Amino acid sequence: MTVLDIAGLSAALHGGRPVLRDVSLVIGEGEVHGLVGMSGAGKSMVARAVLGILPAAVRLTAGAIRFQGRDLVGLDERGYRRLLGRDIALIPQDPLSALNPSRRIEAQMTDVMRLHLGLSARAARDRALVLLNEVRIRDPEAVLRRYPHELSGGMRQRVLIAISFACEPRLIIADEPTTALDVTVQQQILVMIRGLQRRHGTAILFVTHDLGVVAKVCGRMSVMHEGMVLEQGAVADIMAAPGHAFTRALFAATPRYDRPVEALAPVPAAVLADIAAAAQAFDAGRPC
Amino acid sequence: MVRAGMFRLLANWRVALGGFVVLVFVVAALGAGWFSPADPLEQDLMLQLEAPSAQHLLGTDSLGRDILSRLIHGARVALAVALVAGILTALLGTALGLAAGYLGGWPDMLISRAVDIWSSFPPVLLSVILVALLGTGLHSVIVAIVVIDWTRFARVMRAETLKQRHMDYVDAAVVGGLKPGAILLREILPNVLPLFVVLLTLEMGIAVIVEAILSFVGLSLSSDVPTWGGMIAEGRQVIYQAPWIIALPMAALLALVLGLNLLGDGLKAELDPVLR
Amino acid sequence: MLIDARGIRLSLPDRGRPGTLFRPAPPIEILRGVDFQVAAGEAVGIVGESGSGKTTLGRVLIRLLQPTAGTLTFAGQDITSCGEGVLRPLRPRMQMIFQNPLSSLNPRRRVRDIVAAPLLAAGIPDDGTRVTTALSRAGLGRAFEERYPHQLSGGQRQRVGIARAIVTEPAFILADEIVSGLDVSTQAQILTLLRDLAREMGLALAFIAHDLSVVRVLCDRVAVMLQGRIVEDGPCGEIFENPRHPYTRRLIRAIPLPEIDDGWLDNPEAMEEA
Numbered sequence: 001m002t003v004l005d006i007a008g009l010s011a012a013l014h015g016g017r018p019v020l021r022d023v024s025l026v027i028g029e030g031e032v033h034g035l036v037g038m039s040g041a042g043k044s045m046v047a048r049a050v051l052g053i054l055p056a057a058v059r060l061t062a063g064a065i066r067f068q069g070r071d072l073v074g075l076d077e078r079g080y081r082r083l084l085g086r087d088i089a090l091i092p093q094d095p096l097s098a099l100n101p102s103r104r105i106e107a108q109m110t111d112v113m114r115l116h117l118g119l120s121a122r123a124a125r126d127r128a129l130v131l132l133n134e135v136r137i138r139d140p141e142a143v144l145r146r147y148p149h150e151l152s153g154g155m156r157q158r159v160l161i162a163i164s165f166a167c168e169p170r171l172i173i174a175d176e177p178t179t180a181l182d183v184t185v186q187q188q189i190l191v192m193i194r195g196l197q198r199r200h201g202t203a204i205l206f207v208t209h210d211l212g213v214v215a216k217v218c219g220r221m222s223v224m225h226e227g228m229v230l231e232q233g234a235v236a237d238i239m240a241a242p243g244h245a246f247t248r249a250l251f252a253a254t255p256r257y258d259r260p261v262e263a264l265a266p267v268p269a270a271v272l273a274d275i276a277a278a279a280q281a282f283d284a285g286r287p288c
Numbered sequence: 289m290v291r292a293g294m295f296r297l298l299a300n301w302r303v304a305l306g307g308f309v310v311l312v313f314v315v316a317a318l319g320a321g322w323f324s325p326a327d328p329l330e331q332d333l334m335l336q337l338e339a340p341s342a343q344h345l346l347g348t349d350s351l352g353r354d355i356l357s358r359l360i361h362g363a364r365v366a367l368a369v370a371l372v373a374g375i376l377t378a379l380l381g382t383a384l385g386l387a388a389g390y391l392g393g394w395p396d397m398l399i400s401r402a403v404d405i406w407s408s409f410p411p412v413l414l415s416v417i418l419v420a421l422l423g424t425g426l427h428s429v430i431v432a433i434v435v436i437d438w439t440r441f442a443r444v445m446r447a448e449t450l451k452q453r454h455m456d457y458v459d460a461a462v463v464g465g466l467k468p469g470a471i472l473l474r475e476i477l478p479n480v481l482p483l484f485v486v487l488l489t490l491e492m493g494i495a496v497i498v499e500a501i502l503s504f505v506g507l508s509l510s511s512d513v514p515t516w517g518g519m520i521a522e523g524r525q526v527i528y529q530a531p532w533i534i535a536l537p538m539a540a541l542l543a544l545v546l547g548l549n550l551l552g553d554g555l556k557a558e559l560d561p562v563l564r
Numbered sequence: 565m566l567i568d569a570r571g572i573r574l575s576l577p578d579r580g581r582p583g584t585l586f587r588p589a590p591p592i593e594i595l596r597g598v599d600f601q602v603a604a605g606e607a608v609g610i611v612g613e614s615g616s617g618k619t620t621l622g623r624v625l626i627r628l629l630q631p632t633a634g635t636l637t638f639a640g641q642d643i644t645s646c647g648e649g650v651l652r653p654l655r656p657r658m659q660m661i662f663q664n665p666l667s668s669l670n671p672r673r674r675v676r677d678i679v680a681a682p683l684l685a686a687g688i689p690d691d692g693t694r695v696t697t698a699l700s701r702a703g704l705g706r707a708f709e710e711r712y713p714h715q716l717s718g719g720q721r722q723r724v725g726i727a728r729a730i731v732t733e734p735a736f737i738l739a740d741e742i743v744s745g746l747d748v749s750t751q752a753q754i755l756t757l758l759r760d761l762a763r764e765m766g767l768a769l770a771f772i773a774h775d776l777s778v779v780r781v782l783c784d785r786v787a788v789m790l791q792g793r794i795v796e797d798g799p800c801g802e803i804f805e806n807p808r809h810p811y812t813r814r815l816i817r818a819i820p821l822p823e824i825d826d827g828w829l830d831n832p833e834a835m836e837e838a
Contacts, residue, residue, distance in 0.1 A: 152838075
């Protein structure tokens with residue numbers, strides 16, 4: 001069954017400059033979909049559009065965002081409040097600023113469960129302990145009593161992952177969840193997200209700039225630039241034979257410890273110019 | 289370039305309005321001799337507590353002196369104190385703040401403790417004691433303000449210098465081989481300058497108020513020099529017969545201080561190249 | 565050896581536990597006996613995770629910090645504990661490129677003045693050609709000389725940082741995480757630029773990074789740091805193909821390469837509790 005169906009989504013700044021151009025992607029139940037691109041490619045904009053938190057200067061101009069068959073475009077704040085945290089959850093990029101520095105972990109974990117699941121304080125606490133066990137935190141009782149600044153970056157991200165799975169959401173938006181972490185901690189977090197996702201059958205829209213991360217945790221992927229999806233398909237297929245010149249260039253620009261220096265090359269200007277031309281053609285209303 | 293910069297500055301309404309108000313007072317003070325319709329000291333005991341009229345646009349006080357003329361001459365004292373005391377306070381406090389923030393160690397310890405101790409004295413009492421010791425007069429008022437208020441600059445400038453000191457560009461200057469003096473003057477000072485200008489305008493407003501307080505209690509200038517504080521003190525005695533006598537110098541005080549604060553607020557946003 | 569550091573130790577006051585009036589903050593040892601050498605023209609990577617001491621080691625090498633113990637020589641001259649007066653004549657020969665190009669460029673100065681600063685400090689006369697040459701070597705045209713840092717893109721700012729570091733034609737450059745905030749494409753540009761400049765100018769590099777892949781494309785040798793010590797040190801080829809220390813093996817295995825590898829998620833080390 002389809003969980004998320006983004007169809008022909010376009011968005012523009014108030015001045016008229018497009019930021020998303022006809023973005024379409026479908027995420028099935030229990031599927032992890034990687035959204036890759038460089039900064040400014042529009043990948044975070046897609047995530048924000050799904051969450052209904054687009055910047056004030058950006059407006060959707062066309063398309064639909066269907067979540068479990070229901071179009072979220074135009075949904076009001078109350079509708080989103082009922083949805084977010086329960087059916088759609090977020091794993092944010094910066095684990096420090098996503099937690100309130102002046103409240104204990106327990107309060108922040110139980111809030112969402114009491115609100116959406118109607119649990120008592122006691123039941124919510126019990127569930128918080130189960131969730132912390134699931135993210136492999138050794139002493140969950142102690143962690144519940146802590147404040148965010150008393151935890152390491154990796155621990156904070158584990159807590160946030162536990163919160164995101166708290167209400168058994170159908171869809172999780174993961175926005176560069178490991179960018180701020182050390183490489184060994186990144187591996188732990190990715191292994192954990194993937195494990196939880198399999199057990200709970202959750203669909204994930206995984207936003208990242210790192211092709212390596214996509215290769216390890218995603219089943220399908222979309223490559224974005226200039227607000228357009230340039231290539232889409234199964235990760236295994238694209239890794240084996242990237243179809244778009246930009247995707248190939250992205251691979252060539254990613255340094256690898258197992259490849260010689262000479263293999264490294266920036267994205268060629270000609271490739272970027274072709275994409276810019278396609279974007280212009282799209283803006284002018286011509287099919288491309 | 290400079291003209292474009294001026295235009296952009298004036299496009300900020302705070303800078304434009306504050307600057308205009310301050311400019312009006314400055315012009316009035318500089319040209320007090322020409323603008324005053326009468327001699328501010330000339331008494332006319334037949335015309336005491338006159339309401340505003342064609343002859344005396346803002347009326348007369350209890351000795352029959354022209355209030356408009358006294359206000360204009362009072363602006364001279366207010367602005368002179370604001371300028372001299374403000375700048376001296378700013379220079380002293382900034383020098384100490386920069387030294388404390390950049391050098392660290394015992395100079396910082398010494399200056400910071402001095403600031404702490406200084407700030408624990410009640411400022412009004414301290415100024416009254418100082419002026420009583422130094423004798424009345426413009427110079428004592430200025431000295432009193434500088435002695436009391438340097439801590440305000442020292443504290444803020446120390447914190448800002450400390451913040452800038454830990455920016456990578458200072459390390460880059462050290463690696464580049466710059467001497468400490470050059471780093472302080474060429475690298476750090478331009479970055480704390482906007483804050484300096486903002487604090488200076490605020491300090492000028494404070495100086496105007498302190499001068500008014502000291503004149504009000506009769507500790508500033510001899511009574512034959514018109515000051516706003518002195519006028520407020522005199523007006524207090526006839527507040528029921530002629531309320532405008534106390535209201536007018538207070539309004540002038542309010543307008544000047546508000547103008548200075550607006551200017552400072554506006555400059556704060558405009559002087560930061562990154563915010564802009 | 566151009567840079568020769570032996571037995572370097574460094575303790576700094578613990579910022580988490582401030583001292584009192586009578587008792588200074590207890591020091592914590594950040595570097596615990598580090599031996600590190602860079603030969604002329606050689607590029608050496610320093611890798612490690614946050615808190616490993618790699619940035620602190622870099623700052624000792626360039627003598628922004630003074631070590632508590634050990635010896636440090638630059639081109640044969642002992643600079644372990646000499647003052648800034650002795651270091652100043654050496655500064656033109658040892659330069660640094662910073663992690664955050666925005667905070668390392670004075671926001672109030674134009675690109676030309678920023679790049680010219682080390683020349684001015686060293687008393688090297690310049691009619692503008694050295695600055696222009698350094699900028700063009702870093703891939704920036706003359707039009708950039710008049711700009712302020714906030715008017716540049718991230719990649720351009722880092723190029724200004726590189727121009728400033730090479731303007732005095734140094735023998736040694738310390739580069740601290742200089743590509744960590746950049747897009748892969750910009751990152752590739754900066755890495756290839758630095759590699760070409762190092763070869764062309766015979767520069768020695770100490771390249772600090774948390775990303776081992778980045779180190780591989782630029783460096784001849786690599787030193788792996790863990791908790792204030794270098795646990796493994798050797799030619800890149802050897803270390804990446806045949807790591808001996810378990811921590812190095814773990815670091816390398818944790819890197820997600822852009823290729824399908826189902827075993828990566830089953831790494832038992834990644835299943836640890838925290």
